[in-house]
Amino acid sequence: MEARPAGGTMQALIVCESLVRIYQTGSIEVQALQGLDLVVGRGEMVAVVGASGSGKSTLLSILAGIDAPTAGRARVERWDLLAMSRADRVRYRRHTVGFVRQQTASNLVPYLTARQVIDLPMVAARRPAAQRRARTDELLAALGVADCAERRPAEMSGGQQQRVAIAVALANRPHVLLADEPTGELDTATSAEVFAALREVNQRYGVTVVVVTHDPEVSGQVERTVAIRDGRTSSEVLRRTATGEDGGTHVIAEEYAVMDRAGRVQVPREYREALRLTNRVRLALEDDHVQIRPDGSDR
Numbered sequence: 047m048e049a050r051p052a053g054g055t056m057q058a059l060i061v062c063e064s065l066v067r068i069y070q071t072g073s074i075e076v077q078a079l080q081g082l083d084l085v086v087g088r089g090e091m092v093a094v095v096g097a098s099g100s101g102k103s104t105l106l107s108i109l110a111g112i113d114a115p116t117a118g119r120a121r122v123e124r125w126d127l128l129a130m131s132r133a134d135r136v137r138y139r140r141h142t143v144g145f146v147r148q149q150t151a152s153n154l155v156p157y158l159t160a161r162q163v164i165d166l167p168m169v170a171a172r173r174p175a176a177q178r179r180a181r182t183d184e185l186l187a188a189l190g191v192a193d194c195a196e197r198r199p200a201e202m203s204g205g206q207q208q209r210v211a212i213a214v215a216l217a218n219r220p221h222v223l224l225a226d227e228p229t230g231e232l233d234t235a236t237s238a239e240v241f242a243a244l245r246e247v248n249q250r251y252g253v254t255v256v257v258v259t260h261d262p263e264v265s266g267q268v269e270r271t272v273a274i275r276d277g278r279t280s281s282e283v284l285r286r287t288a289t290g291e292d293g294g295t296h297v298i299a300e301e302y303a304v305m306d307r308a309g310r311v312q313v314p315r316e317y318r319e320a321l322r323l324t325n326r327v328r329l330a331l332e333d334d335h336v337q338i339r340p341d342g343s344d345r
Protein backbone atom coordinates (compact mmCIF):
# COMPACT_ATOMS: atom_id res chain seq x y z
CA MET A 47 0.00 0.00 0.00
CA GLU A 48 1.25 3.48 -0.84
CA ALA A 49 2.21 5.82 1.96
CA ARG A 50 0.36 9.08 1.71
CA PRO A 51 0.82 12.45 3.28
CA ALA A 52 -1.44 13.23 6.20
CA GLY A 53 -4.87 13.04 4.63
CA GLY A 54 -3.34 14.63 1.53
CA THR A 55 -4.76 12.69 -1.37
CA MET A 56 -7.79 11.42 0.52
CA GLN A 57 -11.01 13.10 1.39
CA ALA A 58 -10.49 14.57 4.86
CA LEU A 59 -13.01 13.25 7.36
CA ILE A 60 -11.50 14.74 10.51
CA VAL A 61 -9.86 18.16 10.45
CA CYS A 62 -8.44 19.80 13.59
CA GLU A 63 -6.69 23.13 13.25
CA SER A 64 -4.96 25.00 16.05
CA LEU A 65 -7.16 23.14 18.48
CA VAL A 66 -7.02 24.42 22.05
CA ARG A 67 -8.55 22.95 25.20
CA ILE A 68 -8.00 24.72 28.48
CA TYR A 69 -9.23 23.17 31.72
CA GLN A 70 -9.88 25.57 34.54
CA THR A 71 -9.83 24.18 38.05
CA GLY A 72 -10.16 26.99 40.56
CA SER A 73 -7.43 29.47 39.75
CA ILE A 74 -5.33 26.89 37.91
CA GLU A 75 -5.42 26.66 34.15
CA VAL A 76 -4.24 23.53 32.37
CA GLN A 77 -3.66 23.77 28.63
CA ALA A 78 -4.37 20.18 27.60
CA LEU A 79 -4.28 21.02 23.88
CA GLN A 80 -2.17 23.93 22.71
CA GLY A 81 -2.87 24.37 19.01
CA LEU A 82 -3.13 20.83 17.72
CA ASP A 83 -3.33 20.12 13.98
CA LEU A 84 -4.62 16.83 12.64
CA VAL A 85 -6.15 15.68 9.37
CA VAL A 86 -7.49 12.15 9.01
CA GLY A 87 -8.72 10.90 5.66
CA ARG A 88 -11.88 8.85 5.16
CA GLY A 89 -11.18 5.17 5.75
CA GLU A 90 -7.78 5.72 7.36
CA MET A 91 -6.59 4.01 10.53
CA VAL A 92 -4.37 6.29 12.60
CA ALA A 93 -2.60 5.63 15.89
CA VAL A 94 -2.10 8.55 18.29
CA VAL A 95 0.84 8.23 20.68
CA GLY A 96 2.41 10.52 23.27
CA ALA A 97 3.60 10.69 26.86
CA SER A 98 1.14 10.66 29.73
CA GLY A 99 -0.57 14.05 29.98
CA SER A 100 0.24 15.08 26.39
CA GLY A 101 -3.44 15.51 25.55
CA LYS A 102 -4.38 12.29 23.78
CA SER A 103 -7.52 11.57 25.80
CA THR A 104 -8.57 15.19 25.56
CA LEU A 105 -8.34 15.01 21.77
CA LEU A 106 -10.38 11.83 21.69
CA SER A 107 -13.05 13.21 24.03
CA ILE A 108 -13.41 16.22 21.76
CA LEU A 109 -13.68 14.05 18.65
CA ALA A 110 -16.21 11.87 20.48
CA GLY A 111 -18.40 14.91 21.20
CA ILE A 112 -18.05 14.33 24.96
CA ASP A 113 -15.91 17.42 25.55
CA ALA A 114 -15.89 20.79 23.76
CA PRO A 115 -12.76 22.61 22.58
CA THR A 116 -11.90 26.06 23.94
CA ALA A 117 -10.70 27.46 20.60
CA GLY A 118 -9.50 26.51 17.14
CA ARG A 119 -11.30 24.38 14.59
CA ALA A 120 -12.52 20.81 14.77
CA ARG A 121 -14.66 19.30 12.05
CA VAL A 122 -15.82 15.72 11.61
CA GLU A 123 -17.75 15.14 8.38
CA ARG A 124 -20.29 17.98 8.26
CA TRP A 125 -20.15 18.65 12.00
CA ASP A 126 -18.40 21.68 13.47
CA LEU A 127 -17.51 20.48 16.96
CA LEU A 128 -17.25 24.04 18.30
CA ALA A 129 -20.73 25.00 17.27
CA MET A 130 -22.96 22.07 18.09
CA SER A 131 -26.21 22.37 20.01
CA ARG A 132 -27.03 19.80 22.70
CA ALA A 133 -29.38 18.03 20.31
CA ASP A 134 -26.68 17.97 17.61
CA ARG A 135 -24.28 16.47 20.11
CA VAL A 136 -26.67 13.62 20.91
CA ARG A 137 -27.22 12.95 17.19
CA TYR A 138 -23.49 13.14 16.50
CA ARG A 139 -22.61 10.71 19.29
CA ARG A 140 -25.34 8.32 18.31
CA HIS A 141 -24.72 8.16 14.56
CA THR A 142 -21.37 9.60 13.52
CA VAL A 143 -18.89 8.28 16.07
CA GLY A 144 -18.41 5.10 18.07
CA PHE A 145 -16.22 5.11 21.18
CA VAL A 146 -14.27 2.33 22.90
CA ARG A 147 -12.71 3.01 26.31
CA GLN A 148 -9.68 1.54 27.97
CA GLN A 149 -11.46 -0.07 30.92
CA THR A 150 -13.01 -3.16 29.44
CA ALA A 151 -15.70 -3.19 32.13
CA SER A 152 -16.78 0.42 31.49
CA ASN A 153 -17.68 -0.37 27.88
CA LEU A 154 -20.21 -3.02 28.84
CA VAL A 155 -23.00 -3.49 31.38
CA PRO A 156 -22.45 -6.22 34.00
CA TYR A 157 -25.97 -7.65 33.85
CA LEU A 158 -26.43 -7.53 30.08
CA THR A 159 -25.33 -10.20 27.62
CA ALA A 160 -23.23 -9.27 24.59
CA ARG A 161 -26.32 -9.47 22.39
CA GLN A 162 -28.31 -7.17 24.70
CA VAL A 163 -25.55 -4.57 25.03
CA ILE A 164 -24.95 -4.40 21.25
CA ASP A 165 -28.71 -3.90 20.86
CA LEU A 166 -28.82 -0.87 23.21
CA PRO A 167 -27.51 1.88 20.89
CA MET A 168 -29.80 0.65 18.12
CA VAL A 169 -32.82 0.79 20.45
CA ALA A 170 -31.82 4.38 21.29
CA ALA A 171 -31.68 5.11 17.55
CA ARG A 172 -35.16 3.52 17.15
CA ARG A 173 -34.11 0.86 14.67
CA PRO A 174 -36.68 -1.89 13.98
CA ALA A 175 -36.18 -5.17 15.88
CA ALA A 176 -35.44 -7.34 12.83
CA GLN A 177 -32.79 -4.93 11.63
CA ARG A 178 -31.23 -4.83 15.10
CA ARG A 179 -31.06 -8.59 15.36
CA ALA A 180 -29.42 -8.92 11.94
CA ARG A 181 -26.86 -6.23 12.72
CA THR A 182 -26.04 -7.81 16.09
CA ASP A 183 -25.48 -11.24 14.50
CA GLU A 184 -23.35 -9.70 11.78
CA LEU A 185 -21.13 -7.80 14.26
CA LEU A 186 -20.77 -10.73 16.65
CA ALA A 187 -19.53 -12.83 13.71
CA ALA A 188 -17.32 -10.10 12.22
CA LEU A 189 -15.56 -9.62 15.56
CA GLY A 190 -15.18 -13.34 16.23
CA VAL A 191 -17.35 -13.33 19.35
CA ALA A 192 -20.47 -15.15 18.12
CA ASP A 193 -19.96 -17.69 20.89
CA CYS A 194 -20.24 -14.89 23.48
CA ALA A 195 -23.69 -13.72 22.31
CA GLU A 196 -25.50 -14.95 25.42
CA ARG A 197 -22.65 -14.28 27.88
CA ARG A 198 -22.31 -11.44 30.36
CA PRO A 199 -18.97 -9.58 30.74
CA ALA A 200 -17.88 -11.69 33.75
CA GLU A 201 -18.11 -14.77 31.51
CA MET A 202 -15.81 -13.32 28.82
CA SER A 203 -12.04 -12.76 28.61
CA GLY A 204 -10.69 -9.18 28.48
CA GLY A 205 -10.06 -9.52 24.74
CA GLN A 206 -13.58 -10.80 24.11
CA GLN A 207 -15.03 -7.93 26.18
CA GLN A 208 -13.14 -5.39 24.07
CA ARG A 209 -14.25 -7.03 20.83
CA VAL A 210 -17.85 -6.87 22.05
CA ALA A 211 -17.20 -3.21 22.98
CA ILE A 212 -16.09 -2.57 19.37
CA ALA A 213 -19.31 -4.21 18.19
CA VAL A 214 -21.34 -1.90 20.48
CA ALA A 215 -19.47 1.12 19.11
CA LEU A 216 -20.22 0.04 15.53
CA ALA A 217 -23.88 -0.88 16.05
CA ASN A 218 -25.30 2.27 14.47
CA ARG A 219 -22.81 2.19 11.55
CA PRO A 220 -20.76 5.24 12.56
CA HIS A 221 -18.22 6.52 10.05
CA VAL A 222 -15.64 7.11 12.79
CA LEU A 223 -14.46 4.69 15.46
CA LEU A 224 -12.47 6.18 18.34
CA ALA A 225 -10.60 3.97 20.78
CA ASP A 226 -8.81 5.32 23.87
CA GLU A 227 -6.11 2.83 24.91
CA PRO A 228 -8.39 -0.10 24.10
CA THR A 229 -5.60 -2.56 24.85
CA GLY A 230 -4.26 -0.82 27.97
CA GLU A 231 -5.47 -3.50 30.36
CA LEU A 232 -4.59 -6.48 28.18
CA ASP A 233 -1.51 -8.66 27.82
CA THR A 234 0.56 -8.48 24.62
CA ALA A 235 -1.06 -11.39 22.80
CA THR A 236 -4.59 -10.21 23.62
CA SER A 237 -3.70 -6.63 22.64
CA ALA A 238 -2.57 -7.84 19.23
CA GLU A 239 -5.87 -9.68 18.86
CA VAL A 240 -7.96 -6.59 19.72
CA PHE A 241 -5.84 -4.44 17.44
CA ALA A 242 -6.33 -6.95 14.64
CA ALA A 243 -10.08 -6.65 15.24
CA LEU A 244 -9.84 -2.84 14.83
CA ARG A 245 -7.93 -3.30 11.57
CA GLU A 246 -10.47 -5.84 10.38
CA VAL A 247 -13.45 -3.51 10.90
CA ASN A 248 -11.48 -0.63 9.37
CA GLN A 249 -11.02 -2.66 6.21
CA ARG A 250 -14.36 -4.48 6.14
CA TYR A 251 -16.61 -1.50 6.87
CA GLY A 252 -14.35 1.33 5.72
CA VAL A 253 -14.82 2.96 9.13
CA THR A 254 -12.19 5.59 9.92
CA VAL A 255 -10.30 4.55 13.08
CA VAL A 256 -8.39 6.79 15.49
CA VAL A 257 -6.77 4.78 18.26
CA VAL A 258 -4.81 6.17 21.20
CA THR A 259 -2.14 3.80 22.42
CA HIS A 260 0.94 3.63 24.62
CA ASP A 261 2.00 0.41 23.00
CA PRO A 262 4.77 0.90 20.39
CA GLU A 263 4.18 -2.61 19.04
CA VAL A 264 0.57 -1.83 18.40
CA SER A 265 1.25 1.55 16.83
CA GLY A 266 3.80 -0.15 14.56
CA GLN A 267 0.96 -2.05 12.92
CA VAL A 268 -0.74 0.95 11.36
CA GLU A 269 0.28 2.96 8.32
CA ARG A 270 0.28 6.22 10.15
CA THR A 271 1.20 7.17 13.70
CA VAL A 272 0.70 10.71 14.98
CA ALA A 273 2.76 11.80 17.98
CA ILE A 274 1.42 14.46 20.34
CA ARG A 275 3.82 16.38 22.55
CA ASP A 276 2.66 19.08 24.96
CA GLY A 277 -0.78 19.28 23.40
CA ARG A 278 0.49 19.68 19.83
CA THR A 279 1.04 17.32 16.96
CA SER A 280 4.81 17.07 16.79
CA SER A 281 5.58 14.31 14.32
CA GLU A 282 4.08 11.60 12.16
CA VAL A 283 5.45 8.25 11.12
CA LEU A 284 4.21 6.85 7.82
CA ARG A 285 4.76 3.20 7.03
CA ARG A 286 4.65 1.57 3.63
CA THR A 287 5.64 -1.76 2.25
CA ALA A 288 8.21 -1.81 -0.52
CA THR A 289 9.66 -4.58 -2.66
CA GLY A 290 13.39 -4.99 -2.22
CA GLU A 291 15.94 -6.04 -4.86
CA ASP A 292 15.64 -9.62 -3.60
CA GLY A 293 11.92 -9.53 -4.43
CA GLY A 294 10.94 -9.69 -0.73
CA THR A 295 8.66 -7.09 0.85
CA HIS A 296 9.65 -5.03 3.85
CA VAL A 297 8.16 -2.15 5.77
CA ILE A 298 9.69 1.30 5.47
CA ALA A 299 8.87 3.74 8.28
CA GLU A 300 9.58 7.41 7.70
CA GLU A 301 9.23 10.12 10.31
CA TYR A 302 7.88 13.54 9.36
CA ALA A 303 7.68 16.71 11.41
CA VAL A 304 4.27 18.37 11.28
CA MET A 305 4.02 21.98 10.10
CA ASP A 306 0.98 23.99 11.15
CA ARG A 307 -0.87 26.49 8.99
CA ALA A 308 1.31 29.33 10.22
CA GLY A 309 4.43 27.42 9.10
CA ARG A 310 5.59 26.45 12.59
CA VAL A 311 7.56 23.21 12.94
CA GLN A 312 8.88 21.71 16.17
CA VAL A 313 12.58 20.82 15.97
CA PRO A 314 13.17 17.63 18.03
CA ARG A 315 15.06 18.14 21.28
CA GLU A 316 17.94 15.82 20.19
CA TYR A 317 18.55 18.02 17.14
CA ARG A 318 18.40 21.21 19.19
CA GLU A 319 20.80 19.86 21.77
CA ALA A 320 23.23 18.39 19.23
CA LEU A 321 23.69 21.75 17.49
CA ARG A 322 22.88 23.96 20.50
CA LEU A 323 19.96 25.52 18.68
CA THR A 324 18.38 27.98 21.07
CA ASN A 325 16.22 31.04 20.70
CA ARG A 326 17.55 32.39 17.36
CA VAL A 327 18.51 30.17 14.43
CA ARG A 328 19.51 30.91 10.84
CA LEU A 329 17.15 29.73 8.13
CA ALA A 330 18.26 29.40 4.52
CA LEU A 331 16.23 28.40 1.51
CA GLU A 332 18.06 25.89 -0.68
CA ASP A 333 16.94 24.37 -3.99
CA ASP A 334 15.06 21.49 -2.44
CA HIS A 335 15.23 21.99 1.31
CA VAL A 336 15.33 24.52 4.10
CA GLN A 337 18.43 24.69 6.25
CA ILE A 338 18.41 25.53 9.98
CA ARG A 339 21.76 26.53 11.50
CA PRO A 340 22.81 27.80 14.92
CA ASP A 341 22.75 31.57 15.24
CA GLY A 342 26.57 31.88 15.41
CA SER A 343 26.50 35.66 15.88
CA ASP A 344 27.54 35.29 19.52
CA ARG A 345 30.62 33.17 18.85
Ligand SMILES: Nc1ncnc2c1ncn2[C@@H]1O[C@H](COP(=O)(O)OP(=O)(O)OP(=O)(O)O)[C@@H](O)[C@H]1O
Nearest residue numbers: 069071076077078097098099100101102103104105
Ligand atom coordinates in the same frame (compact mmCIF):
# COMPACT_ATOMS: atom_id res chain seq x y z
N1 LIG B 1 -11.11 17.42 33.40
C1 LIG B 1 -9.89 17.92 33.55
N2 LIG B 1 -9.67 18.96 34.41
C2 LIG B 1 -8.44 19.49 34.57
N3 LIG B 1 -7.35 19.07 33.90
C3 LIG B 1 -7.49 18.05 33.04
C4 LIG B 1 -8.76 17.42 32.82
N4 LIG B 1 -8.60 16.43 31.89
C5 LIG B 1 -7.29 16.43 31.57
N5 LIG B 1 -6.63 17.40 32.23
C6 LIG B 1 -5.19 17.73 32.10
O1 LIG B 1 -4.91 17.96 30.73
C7 LIG B 1 -3.67 17.40 30.36
C8 LIG B 1 -3.86 16.39 29.24
O2 LIG B 1 -4.59 15.28 29.74
P1 LIG B 1 -4.99 14.01 28.86
O3 LIG B 1 -5.76 13.09 29.73
O4 LIG B 1 -5.64 14.45 27.60
O5 LIG B 1 -3.56 13.38 28.52
P2 LIG B 1 -3.20 11.94 27.93
O6 LIG B 1 -2.15 12.17 26.92
O7 LIG B 1 -4.42 11.24 27.49
O8 LIG B 1 -2.59 11.22 29.21
P3 LIG B 1 -2.64 9.66 29.61
O9 LIG B 1 -1.80 8.95 28.61
O10 LIG B 1 -2.04 9.66 30.99
O11 LIG B 1 -4.07 9.23 29.60
C9 LIG B 1 -3.09 16.81 31.64
O12 LIG B 1 -2.21 17.76 32.20
C10 LIG B 1 -4.29 16.58 32.51
O13 LIG B 1 -3.92 16.65 33.87
